[in-house]
Amino acid sequence: xxxxxxxxxxxxxxxxxxxxxxxxxxLAIPHLIxxxxxxxVAAVAAIVNWFATLIAGRPPRGLHNFLCSYVRYSxxxxxxxYLVGNPYPGFLGEEGEYPIDVELPxxxxxxxxxxxxxxxxxxxxxxxxxxxxxxxxxxxFGFLFNRGGRGRSTSNGxxxxxxxxLAGICAFLGxxxxxxxGQMPKGLRDAGAYGIGYAAQVRAYTLLLTDRYPNTDPTxxxxxxxxxxxxxxxVVGDAHDLRRSRLTVFFRIPLAIPHLVWLYVWSYVVAVVGxxNWFATLxxxxxxxxxxxxxxxxxxxxxxxxxxxTIAANPFPGFTGRAGSYPLDLVLPAEPQRQSRWRTxxxxxxxxxxxxxxxxxxxxxxxxxxxxxxxxxxTGSAPWGLRNLMAxxxxxxxxxxxxxxxxxDAYPHASPLEGExxxxxxxxxxxxx
Amino acid sequence: MNALFGxxxxxxxxxxxxxxxxxxxxxxxxxxxxxxxxxxxxxxxxRESAAGPVGTGMLLGMLGFAxxxxxxxxxxxxxxxxxxxYGLSGSYAQATVGNWFALGAQFVVLCVALAIxxxxxxxxxxxxxxxxxxxxxxxGLTILLAFVTxxxxxxxxFHAAYVARLxxxxxxxxxxxxxxxxxxxxxFATGLGISRRVFLWKxxxxxxxxxxxxxxxxxxxxxxxxxxxxxxxxxxxxxFAFPIAFLLALATRRRGGMGVPAAVPLAVLVYVxxxxxxxxxxxxxxxxxxxxxxxxxxxxTHDPRAGRELFRLFAVETLEDPNPPWWDYVFLENHPTLLQxxxxxxxxxxxxxxxxx
Numbered sequence: 091x092x093x094x095x096x097x098x099x100x101x102x103x104x105x106x107x108x109x110x111x112x113x114x115x116x117l118a119i120p121h122l123i124x125x126x127x128x129x130x131v132a133a134v135a136a137i138v139n140w141f142a143t144l145i146a147g148r149p150p151r152g153l154h155n156f157l158c159s160y161v162r163y164s165x166x167x168x169x170x171x172y173l174v175g176n177p178y179p180g181f182l183g184e185e186g187e188y189p190i191d192v193e194l195p196x197x198x199x200x201x202x203x204x205x206x207x208x209x210x211x212x213x214x215x216x217x218x219x220x221x222x223x224x225x226x227x228x229x230x231f232g233f234l235f236n237r238g239g240r241g242r243s244t245s246n247g248x249x250x251x252x253x254x255x256l257a258g259i260c261a262f263l264g265x266x267x268x269x270x271x272g273q274m275p276k277g278l279r280d281a282g283a284y285g286i287g288y289a290a291q292v293r294a295y296t297l298l299l300t301d302r303y304p305n306t307d308p309t310x311x312x313x314x315x316x317x318x319x320x321x322x323x324x325v326v327g328d329a330h331d332l333r334r335s336r337l338t339v340f341f342r343i344p345l346a347i348p349h350l351v352w353l354y355v356w357s358y359v360v361a362v363v364g365x366x367n368w369f370a371t372l373x374x375x376x377x378x379x380x381x382x383x384x385x386x387x388x389x390x391x392x393x394x395x396x397x398x399x400t401i402a403a404n405p406f407p408g409f410t411g412r413a414g415s416y417p418l419d420l421v422l423p424a425e426p427q428r429q430s431r432w433r434t435x436x437x438x439x440x441x442x443x444x445x446x447x448x449x450x451x452x453x454x455x456x457x458x459x460x461x462x463x464x465x466x467x468x469t470g471s472a473p474w475g476l477r478n479l480m481a482x483x484x485x486x487x488x489x490x491x492x493x494x495x496x497x498x499d500a501y502p503h504a505s506p507l508e509g510e511x512x513x514x515x516x517x518x519x520x521x522x523x
Numbered sequence: 524m525n526a527l528f529g530x531x532x533x534x535x536x537x538x539x540x541x542x543x544x545x546x547x548x549x550x551x552x553x554x555x556x557x558x559x560x561x562x563x564x565x566x567x568x569x570r571e572s573a574a575g576p577v578g579t580g581m582l583l584g585m586l587g588f589a590x591x592x593x594x595x596x597x598x599x600x601x602x603x604x605x606x607x608x609y610g611l612s613g614s615y616a617q618a619t620v621g622n623w624f625a626l627g628a629q630f631v632v633l634c635v636a637l638a639i640x641x642x643x644x645x646x647x648x649x650x651x652x653x654x655x656x657x658x659x660x661x662x663g664l665t666i667l668l669a670f671v672t673x674x675x676x677x678x679x680x681f682h683a684a685y686v687a688r689l690x691x692x693x694x695x696x697x698x699x700x701x702x703x704x705x706x707x708x709x710x711f712a713t714g715l716g717i718s719r720r721v722f723l724w725k726x727x728x729x730x731x732x733x734x735x736x737x738x739x740x741x742x743x744x745x746x747x748x749x750x751x752x753x754x755x756x757x758x759x760x761x762x763f764a765f766p767i768a769f770l771l772a773l774a775t776r777r778r779g780g781m782g783v784p785a786a787v788p789l790a791v792l793v794y795v796x797x798x799x800x801x802x803x804x805x806x807x808x809x810x811x812x813x814x815x816x817x818x819x820x821x822x823x824t825h826d827p828r829a830g831r832e833l834f835r836l837f838a839v840e841t842l843e844d845p846n847p848p849w850w851d852y853v854f855l856e857n858h859p860t861l862l863q864x865x866x867x868x869x870x871x872x873x874x875x876x877x878x879x880x
Contacts, residue, residue: 338571
């Protein structure tokens with residue numbers, strides 16, 4: 091695939107100034123007013139641009155540059171609000187002025203007139219997903235049609251910056267983390283950047299800056315971001331396995347019902363085993379092996395079923411959660427790991443932030459599954475970007491579950507990027523010796 | 524018949540039923556055609572499974588019924604349209620999307636059945652004789668389902684002055700409940716032992732049905748329980764279960780037996796054909812049980828007139844043909860015809876008069 095025309099550039103470190111973080115929403119007020127005014131002009135410009143592109147097959151250069159600046163400015167402002175970037179952004183949306191930036195086509199591009207004519211209809215799936223991940227142009231223009239003035243928000247939920255459930259949750263959690271540590275956790279930063287990057291693609295597509303449909307693939311959006319270390323709980327599978335059987339796609343929900351019933355029955359036993367496991371781990375500092383293996387099988391099976399249900403994977407899964415039996419599989423620690431008793435004791439409290447992120451990921455998964463259903467029915471294959479978004483959401487949920495049920499002590503990592511294998515370091519105890 | 528039902532009702536019922544029968548016939552032919560093709564080519568969907576042999580068999584079984592559902596969808600929609608033309612209830616959403624979800628429930632049962640049959644067939648010591656242990660397992664599951672179902676249905680308690688008296692006369696003491704969500708007047712008895720219940724569909728306890736008719740309906744349902752019809756039905760099922768399982772084992776032998784996923788599409792076809800072939804016999808049994816329950820209701824209520832009015836009203840409200848053609852009677856009628864039921868009330872009158880001193 092050729093280079094994406096809309097590329098997010100992330101050059102920021104994780105350091106955050108506690109004072110500006112604390113007052114971030116207030117500090118952003120001038121920007122929000124400015125963005126509001128800019129959006130009104132951009133809406134008019136977008137309509138003119140649409141007509142001009144329909145006639146000439148290419149947007150006029152002046153309008154193209156103006157809308158590029160608008161999209162770039164929205165990225166800067168979103169990054170500032172969502173704590174993805176630290177410095178206060180400028181008001182002009184200039185290229186290269188902010189550490190979280192977006193590269194857009196320098197010149198107006200030739201566009202298909204049919205796609206231009208239907209652009210707003212074609213953009214609906216992208217707007218939906220963008221609304222969940224990091225906001226879209228619909229969110230930006232939403233206030234123009236919101237005569238009652240209710241439901242406006244400055245940071246989330248379809249307000250001036252375009253909403254975005256996942257980025258909003260990450261910003262909310264990141265706010266506390268930044269205040270406590272002065273650093274934005276990488277996972278939350280990456281997830282926020284991912285949402286903003288996707289929203290920028292949606293805006294660029296809707297405003298006719300590019301003809302290329304937005305792509306939700308995390309590795310494409312976060313190409314300039316370093317991958318995190320590999321989490322002990324991760325998914326494996328061939329990302330290029332995109333073929334889908336139309337028949338099983340059409341009947342996906344009824345076909346999954348026997349699995350869901352079985353999962354439901356199994357979950358009762360898992361709840362009991364989970365409680366026993368918690369007590370056992372508190373006492374011995376390590377989960378008993380039979381419990382560990384039983385829970386691993388359950389969560390592996392859960393991933394298989396959800397992957398099948400959401401069309402993240404194609405084949406009908408087995409009923410036992412056997413490792414290696416499904417093309418999108420979950421890797422879990424083979425043996426029970428030693429766990430901190432304190433963290434075990436407070437596990438249900440500690441997991442709350444992860445649950446919040448998981449909620450955002452679950453909504454994204456749901457929307458992506460619906461879009462994939464239609465796409466797979468039409469084309470017989472799953473869109474590459476959506477497949478990888480779903481794999482991310484499933485992975486994060488699996489990591490959260492594994493953390494809650496003490497299969498690992500490692501906190502779920504919110505970064506949409508797949509973890510990278512790091513060289514094995516000696517255990518701290520050994521190196522001290 | 525004209526005097527009994529009225530010429531207009533009779534004409535409407537006959538016309539409505541005649542087209543409804545065509546829909547059934549069309550749906551059945553399409554079902555057989557689809558399953559025939561699926562038995563031939565269904566094996567190719569094996570590659571869509573990562574579930575091992577048994578799971579793959581389940582997938583193939585479900586896909587077979589899914590295709591049948593899709594092929595019968597036009598008939599389901601046409602049936603609703605036809606019902607609407609005659610002022611009967613029916614929902615397009617239920618006939619399409621609603622049934623799509625109901626398909627999932629059907630799949631659960633299918634998966635359980637296939638899991639039992641295929642796992643037994645894959646046991647080396649059992650192999651082709653899987654039908655011998657499978658049939659009792661199916662019967663056991665049927666008993667379990669019959670036992671559990673009443674608790675799953677819910678409903679609201681039905682209070683009427685005559686309930687206690689009828690229960691005393693029939694010597695059956697069970698909860699009577701009303702369930703809503705249905706557009707047609709109906710009732711049924713279900714459950715085994717302590718789970719026995721009578722369920723009345725809401726329309727039957729509403730106008731134009733009168734309390735006397737409801738009393739007759741309740742007596743009929745209590746009659747089912749008094750004569751142990753649920754157990755008898757299970758017994759009949761058991762009698763059918765062995766030969767049907769044997770036929771499946773026989774039919775799938777050439778495809779490697781029931782333990783092989785590729786045999787499942789054929790097994791589905793054979794199962795549906797056998798079920799169709801067994802329909803006349805099952806209907807004979809069912810009609811016999813229903814007639815016994817009618818007789819029980821007449822003995823308990825001593826109100827043949829209420830029964831007569833009830834059956835007459837059924838023709839008006841549900842447009843059931845009082846005197847259907849022979850093939851309809853053989854294949855589709857699991858109750859005596861309305862005419863037969865009315866005749867029974869008249870016979871009871873003569874019988875009661877002869878018995879009285």
